[in-house]
Amino acid sequence: MKGTFPIEKFRELRTPFYYYDTQVLRDTLACIRTEAAKYDNYSVHYAVKANANPKVLSIIRESGLGADCVSGGEIRAAIKAGFPAGKMVFAGVGKADWEIELGLDYGIFCFNVESIPELEIINELAAAKGKVANVAFRINPNVGAHTHANITTGLAENKFGISMEDMDKVIDIALTLKNVRFIGLHFHIGSQILDMGDFVVLCNRVNELQDKLEARHIRIEHINVGGGLGIDYGHPNRQAIPDFKSYFETYDNCLKLRSYQTLHFELGRAVVGQCGSLISKVLYVKQGTNKQFAILDAGMTDLIRPALYQAFHKIENITSEAPVQAYDVVGPICESSDVFGKAIDLNGVKRGDLIALRSAGAYGEIMASGYNCRELPQGYTSDELV
Numbered sequence: 409m410k411g412t413f414p415i416e417k418f419r420e421l422r423t424p425f426y427y428y429d430t431q432v433l434r435d436t437l438a439c440i441r442t443e444a445a446k447y448d449n450y451s452v453h454y455a456v457k458a459n460a461n462p463k464v465l466s467i468i469r470e471s472g473l474g475a476d477c478v479s480g481g482e483i484r485a486a487i488k489a490g491f492p493a494g495k496m497v498f499a500g501v502g503k504a505d506w507e508i509e510l511g512l513d514y515g516i517f518c519f520n521v522e523s524i525p526e527l528e529i530i531n532e533l534a535a536a537k538g539k540v541a542n543v544a545f546r547i548n549p550n551v552g553a554h555t556h557a558n559i560t561t562g563l564a565e566n567k568f569g570i571s572m573e574d575m576d577k578v579i580d581i582a583l584t585l586k587n588v589r590f591i592g593l594h595f596h597i598g599s600q601i602l603d604m605g606d607f608v609v610l611c612n613r614v615n616e617l618q619d620k621l622e623a624r625h626i627r628i629e630h631i632n633v634g635g636g637l638g639i640d641y642g643h644p645n646r647q648a649i650p651d652f653k654s655y656f657e658t659y660d661n662c663l664k665l666r667s668y669q670t671l672h673f674e675l676g677r678a679v680v681g682q683c684g685s686l687i688s689k690v691l692y693v694k695q696g697t698n699k700q701f702a703i704l705d706a707g708m709t710d711l712i713r714p715a716l717y718q719a720f721h722k723i724e725n726i727t728s729e730a731p732v733q734a735y736d737v738v739g740p741i742c743e744s745s746d747v748f749g750k751a752i753d754l755n756g757v758k759r760g761d762l763i764a765l766r767s768a769g770a771y772g773e774i775m776a777s778g779y780n781c782r783e784l785p786q787g788y789t790s791d792e793l794v
């Protein structure tokens with residue numbers, strides 16, 4: 409089954425471009441809202457790094473989610489899209505002074521702190537402004553998610569967060585500093601996680617840490633478990649909306665949340681992944697020795713995930729019903745890794761056909777580069793193309 413697209417409108421646009429189906433996005437957001445609302449104290453933030461297209465951001469903001477930012481630029485993009493600073497969290501191992509100051513000036517909800525030196529600098533910069541910054545500590549729970557090695561973040565060997573052994577020390581330091589207020593713990597174990605068992609392991613770890621803190625009479629109001637819920641790249645039509653029900657249920661069942669605590673989530677991929685496709689035109693069909701190539705005008709500069717993480721994207725020829733043949737689908741960039749898929753079954757391809765690379769709403773447009781002096785792809789929503 410192929411996706412449905414406004415082909416005639418597409419013909420008028422310069423390729424390659426990103427296309428966002430706002431119905432899918434709105435249905436996804438509605439599902440998140442319904443499922444999270446079953447629990448009194450769940451607060452969901454959107455991880456801006458997955459897609460910061462202003463039109464996409466504005467639809468997400470309308471749904472009432474908060475924003476999870478990892479740079480000053482993302483804070484600016486989120487503010488511009490109308491996200492309230494009071495619902496904004498800021499993570500990242502290397503926050504520059506100006507980025508911290510920006511967060512302080514806007515009065516964001518919380519800095520997710522990843523090291524002692526960072527904590528001291530936030531305290532110093534907040535003092536200079538006569539402010540007190542809310543801080544949560546990102547704890548590295550040493551949990552290995554069953555996902556690609558380049559997108560696990562919760563192992564001791566990863567650069568992220570503060571080790572569990574150092575947690576007590578960091579909290580003690582924070583309690584002595586006058587311009588930071590310690591309000592919570594933060595975790596994020598990786599991305600494209602489909603095995604709920606990984607989140608169960610995280611919950612168990614959080615429960616242990618909470619018991620330790622309670623024994624020390626330390627009260628924390630906020631637990632942030634990050635994001636990471638995966639999407640079904642194989643079946644973008646059949647499973648357009650991720651299983652948020654099981655996701656939130658897993659936390660409800662396994663995490664021992666205290667009655668006074670709020671549980672925060674930071675979802676990126678699961679929010680925007682399925683609503684986006686990269687639309688590209690076939691430049692040439694080239695016969696190789698034992699295979700044929702469909703050469704697209706889109707390349708790894710437009711969608712880097714296959715080259716970077718051997719990621720799979722479903723590929724469809726949306727302008728052909730000709731009998732299926734196998735093609736290696738490649739881009740025009742001067743890199744051997746500029747391949748979207750090998751031996752892919754497509755309806756017979758000819759020059760000028762439009763090819764959709766599905767499930768490209770997350771970590772697609774935002775990761776585009778100008779390598780080879782290429783222009784960045786545009787992004788259009790279905791609202792604009794009616």
Ligand SMILES: *Cc1c(COP(=O)(O)O)cnc(C)c1O
Pocket residue numbers: 455457458476478499500596598599600634635636637674675676677678770
């Ligand atoms: C990337 C990131 C997220 C979002 O991850 P997804 O897998 O897209 O849900 C959440 N929190 C932090 C700190 C991140 O770096």
